[in-house]
Amino acid sequence: MADSRSAKEPVEIVVLPCSGLDKEAGSASREIALLLSEHGVPVVCPVLYERSPKRYEKELGSGRLVVIDGCKTGCASKLAADRGLKIAKRLTVTEAAKKLGVKAGKDPHLGEALRNQLPALVEQLLAIETPETSAPANAQVSFSDPVTYREFGVDKFVFRVPDSGYFFNENDCWARVEGTRARVGVSDYVQQSASDMIFFEPPKISAEVSIFDEVGSLETTKTALDIICPVSGKVVAVNQEVVEAPELINEDPYERGWAVEIELTDFEDDRELLMDPHTYFDYLKQKAEKEHKELYGG
Secondary structure, three states: OOOOOOOOOOOOEEEEEOOOOOOHHHHHHHHHHHHHHOOOOOEOOHHHHHHOHHHHHHHHHHOEEEEEEOOOOOHHHHHHHHOOOOEEEEEEHHHHHHHOOOOOOOOOOOOHHHHOOHHHHHHHHHOOOOOOOOOOOOOOOOOOOOOOEEEEEEOOEEEEEEOOOEEEOOOOEEEEEEOOEEEEEEOHHHHHHHOOEEEEEOOOOOOEEOOOOEEEEEEEOOOEEEEEOOOOEEEEEEOHHHHHOOOHHHHOOOOOOOOEEEEEOOHHHHHOOOEOHHHHHHHHHHHHHHHHHHHHOO
């Protein structure tokens, strides 16, 4: 692939790559970072940055941060989040390679098939859009279809789970998917277990999130908890009704009590890690019965 940019041409981004070299995707992450450095892009060593963050203050202050994760574990993204860094663009090598028809292997050596795709991945990162030129997300999704539910009881508690259209993770958070969008929230089980919601702190609009990232936090009269995102994508909306009245989550957790709306980036892959409503219903029933037995016996 011909490169239209000359080597060492400065680009106003800074890159934080994955440090894992145990699999091919981690090795590819390192190679992409090295190719970006040939275009004048500063590279932040994750190991050195974790030990001495001040070492990279100048670089991180002068460009938009691009994170390269080898896989969905997202070590580089988590490091950035722990340090409070704003991520302008994220590349997950395994996902990007799959879209190009290449499967990253378990062997740490970089194979020819993936190596040949590295220039294309570098071009994607060099072509990072500014917020002013980013294409607007599809705003035509209404989430207005009626929702029907299944119920089960454990002692005095009755828990509801939607019949269709929702996907769940093991953190009891859901994604209601319509087209390229998903609304995200917490389950009826969470709102009953956590008690009265008193505060919702949302993420920033345009924040990029990966599956299992935090996408807002809740405070209740009993505890504080994070909303663990079931999907990957960009935050395009926050439910201001819930910001102003968090008790909506208690009153209607699956519909009016949604927390954020996400423009999906790779739901086909995310879906493999989620439970459909019927699987979640069985999972939750067993979980609730086991917890009740542990607490009260019988």
